Amino acid sequence: MSRNLFARIGGTAVAVAALSVTMLATSASAGPPPGEDVTPNDVVPLGPYCANGFHCVFLAGLGSARHSYFNSDTNFAGDTFDDGTGVNNYVWSASNSSTGGYESHYYYGANYSGGLVFCVNPGGEVVPSELTDDGIDGNGVGRRDEASSLRLRPGTTISCFN
Amino acid sequence: MLQLTDDTSGGPGDSQSPGRRLRLPIVLALLFVALTAAASLVRPDGATPRPAPPDDPGEPPIFALFEHDPAAQRRISVANERLVIDCMARAGLRYESALLRQDGEPEPEQQQPFGPESPDQLAPVEESGPGEDPSLGTDDYLLALYGPGDRRVTVRGARMRVSGPAEGCVAEATRRLLGDKRRRWMEVKVLLFEAAEDARHDVESDEEFHRATRQWQGCMRGAGTPAEDPLALLDSRLAHQTDLREDPAMRADLQCKRDTGYLTTAYTRLTVAQRHRLNADPSLAADWTRLLDRQDSVARELLTVGR
Numbered sequence: 131m132s133r134n135l136f137a138r139i140g141g142t143a144v145a146v147a148a149l150s151v152t153m154l155a156t157s158a159s160a161g162p163p164p165g166e167d168v169t170p171n172d173v174v175p176l177g178p179y180c181a182n183g184f185h186c187v188f189l190a191g192l193g194s195a196r197h198s199y200f201n202s203d204t205n206f207a208g209d210t211f212d213d214g215t216g217v218n219n220y221v222w223s224a225s226n227s228s229t230g231g232y233e234s235h236y237y238y239g240a241n242y243s244g245g246l247v248f249c250v251n252p253g254g255e256v257v258p259s260e261l262t263d264d265g266i267d268g269n270g271v272g273r274r275d276e277a278s279s280l281r282l283r284p285g286t287t288i289s290c291f292n
Numbered sequence: 293m294l295q296l297t298d299d300t301s302g303g304p305g306d307s308q309s310p311g312r313r314l315r316l317p318i319v320l321a322l323l324f325v326a327l328t329a330a331a332s333l334v335r336p337d338g339a340t341p342r343p344a345p346p347d348d349p350g351e352p353p354i355f356a357l358f359e360h361d362p363a364a365q366r367r368i369s370v371a372n373e374r375l376v377i378d379c380m381a382r383a384g385l386r387y388e389s390a391l392l393r394q395d396g397e398p399e400p401e402q403q404q405p406f407g408p409e410s411p412d413q414l415a416p417v418e419e420s421g422p423g424e425d426p427s428l429g430t431d432d433y434l435l436a437l438y439g440p441g442d443r444r445v446t447v448r449g450a451r452m453r454v455s456g457p458a459e460g461c462v463a464e465a466t467r468r469l470l471g472d473k474r475r476r477w478m479e480v481k482v483l484l485f486e487a488a489e490d491a492r493h494d495v496e497s498d499e500e501f502h503r504a505t506r507q508w509q510g511c512m513r514g515a516g517t518p519a520e521d522p523l524a525l526l527d528s529r530l531a532h533q534t535d536l537r538e539d540p541a542m543r544a545d546l547q548c549k550r551d552t553g554y555l556t557t558a559y560t561r562l563t564v565a566q567r568h569r570l571n572a573d574p575s576l577a578a579d580w581t582r583l584l585d586r587q588d589s590v591a592r593e594l595l596t597v598g599r
Contacts (some may be wrong), residue, residue, distance in 0.1 A: 170498065182434045183424040201423035204416075229428040229437065231373055231390045235401065239530040241416035245404035248485070251439045253457040282423060284391035286369045286398055288584075289358045289481055291467075292456035 146273065180225035184236040185250075185280060187221040192255065194222075202281045205240040221277040228252040230287045234276035247277045251292035252285060303349045352559065352566040355403050357580050362400065364588040371591035372465045376437070381460035383436045387461070388425055405492050406558045407522035408546060414536040436462050445475060449482040468594075469587040477583045483576055491565035495558070498565070504557035511548035517541040522549070 179193055180186035188211075189195040195211035203209065206218035226234045231252055238244030250256055351359070373389040380387035408414050439459025446455040456478065457463045470477050495501050505521050512519050518524035522545055529539050536542045549555050570577050 159421050170590045182430065183426065183428060202425070217355070227434060227438070228390075228424060229433060230388050230424055232424065239526070243414075243416065243536065244407075244526055244530055246401050249401075251456065253460075255444075255455045256452060264547060281417070282390075283398060284389075284394050285373065286366060287401055288368060289485070291454040291481060291485075292478060 131175070146177075170237055179255075180227040183229045184227050185282065186225045186227070187217060187236075187277070187280075188223045188225070189215055189220060190222050192223060192225060197279055198217075202279075204242070204279050206278050206280075207240065218278050219275055222275065223256055224248075224250050225255045226250040226252055228282070231281040233285050233287055233290050235281045235283050235287070235290075237279045237281065238276055240279050242279050242281050244278070249283075249287055249290035251290045254290070254292035256291055331512055350559075352488075352491070352563045353570055353577070354484055354491065354566045357577055358403075358483060359400070361588070362582065364584060366397075367515065367591040367595060368469065368587045369585075371587075371594045372469060374594065375465035375468055376461045379464050383461070384437055385433055387437070388428070405562060406549075406555060407526045408536070408542065409549070409555060411537065411543075413545065414539075414542055414546075414563075416535070435460065439463060441536055445478065447475060447479040447482055449479075449486045451486060452482060454478060454482050469590050470583065471586075473583055473586070474581060480576055480579050480583065483573070484580065487569040487573075487576065488566065491562060491569045493564040495561050495570070498561045500557055501561045504554045505551065507552040508548050508554045511552050512541075512544055515544035515548065517544045519545070522554075 136167075147263070179188075181198060184198040186196050186198045195213035195215055197209055197211050197217045204221055206221075207216075209217040211217060211220075221236065222238065224234060226232075233252065234250040235242070236247040236249065240245055248256065369391055372390050377387045377389060377392075402413070404413065437460050438457040443458040444455040445458045445463075446453060448454075456466070466474050508522070509519070512525075517540060519528075519541065525541060525545055529536060529542055
């Protein structure tokens with residue numbers, strides 16, 4: 131089970147609060163571009179949660195404890211979210227703010243081993259707490275709490291999320 | 293929500309031996325199926341298919357969709373990057389595309405739903421790219437690329453939510469390739485991903501798969517490296533952070549998969565499970581192919597004009 135449930139609940143609360151503020155602040159923004167349906171309920175902030183050029187992972191929802199990667203990382207062991215919690219096998223959600231067209235590819239094992247957990251396109255986000263989870267962190271089953279390494283790859287995998 | 297359906301055959305003649313006058317048509321039909329299957333393995337772009345286990349039962353259909361027409365997928369990616377470059381240039385900004393700067397072709401991602409299948413998959417991946425360019429980290433740059441942070445297109449599957457920028461050059465490029473079908477494309481990707489997950493979960497309750505796992509377990513005990521199943525084994529070995537190529541248990545895993553035919557059974561059952569999931573919503577496979585073709589058509593035009 132998740133070892134830091136309270137941190138996650140707290141992080142999610144922060145994310146929800148920030149989302150609410152942003153939605154209020156942007157309610158008068160310009161309409162969607164032609165041919166595209168952008169509904170108010172779909173508004174999710176990007177920039178504040180993952181800085182320019184970074185690939186970000188979160189302990190819970192967007193806006194919760196974060197670790198930002200600028201390059202590939204072969205092993206999350208030893209990396210910590212900004213609340214001190216270890217990153218390895220505790221990635222819940224992810225955001226990609228690449229400035230060079232790099233996809234974020236997350237793997238079950240270190241050194242990009244064990245198969246692909248999921249991948250995120252430039253500008254894409256996999257939004258909080260809804261990746262599948264079997265409740266056992268790091269056991270290679272499900273997608274949440276499983277990632278152990280990140281590889282930046284040029285954008286060729288069109289099935290990545292955006 | 294995707295639902296499981298049953299596609300087992302149950303016609304009145306299923307269990308009866310065909311009469312002599314029926315044998316020639318049946319042989320011809322089988323020959324046609326075999327030739328069709330063989331032809332499907334020859335990729336028109338000459339791309340190398342992913343490694344297949346011995347007695348390959350055929351690729352699970354969702355994985356086949358993901359790997360459908362890699363040349364088209366490459367064209368779409370290149371066209372997308374060129375559109376982003378042009379759009380950023382109009383804003384007076386230079387976009388350095390990792391894809392267009394790369395020498396050679398990136399290795400395709402390989403699905404490993406039952407753990408490693410060959411010794412090369414035990415080896416660490418030797419690949420180090422140049423990474424992000426820190427000189428581009430300005431707010432104006434990100435705004436031009438992705439638009440305002442509060443303008444997003446979001447889709448939901450049964451369990452997950454995914455979003456991408458609604459404005460900016462990345463969104464503009466995607467809109468050029470997909471027209472008003474961008475949301476559906478995003479949705480299809482999420483639903484296929486979830487269907488693949490569901491199918492993998494379905495296999496866990498399949499009796500033939502259980503039998504194959506028991507045979508694998510027996511083989512592993514005989515090798516002196518007992519384990520519950522290949523994924524549990526892989527997880528326990530990954531925790532040691534060692535080179536898997538030097539790990540006796542991982543080598544035994546590969547040997548036992550070969551000796552017991554584990555992967556053949558596993559992939560056969562996964563193929564059936566994925567087919568069930570796809571059959572529950574035929575629009576997924578149809579829309580994936582249709583929207584891939586649409587993007588490729590636009591990409592071909594763009595790349596021809598750009599020459």
